[in-house]
Amino acid sequence: MSHAHESNVKRIWIVFGLLSIVTIVEVALGIIKPDVLHLTDFLGTSPLNWIFIILTLVKAYYITWAFMHMEGEKKWFRRAVVWTAIFLICYLVTLLLIEGDYLFDTLSPLVRW
Secondary structure, three states, rough: OOOOOOOOOOHHHHHHHHHHHHHHHHHHHHHOOHHHHOOEOOOOEEEHHHHHHHHHHHHHHHHHHOOOHHHHHHHHHHHHHHHHHHHHHHHHHHHHHHHHHHHHHHOOOOOOO
């Protein structure tokens, strides 16, 4: 009884390419910091920060999908794992933004930024 071994080389390169593109976009935006995205305010922080948060969530989702082999699981299990993680990350980001804004407002008179 022989088992056919399916090569995952193509899939590995696709995952590598996608994650590399997202990372390159993040790094490029971090280096360039366009004033339109960096010096404006949207929902408590700059749009540049929101782009970083969204791209990080995209990478986390794709890493979970590819490396935890979620595409082969049942729909309810995939949703339970991925949406729980996304909810917790969004909750953490919300708390960090609220606390960071409070600390900035509180310490502004005392610290020269």
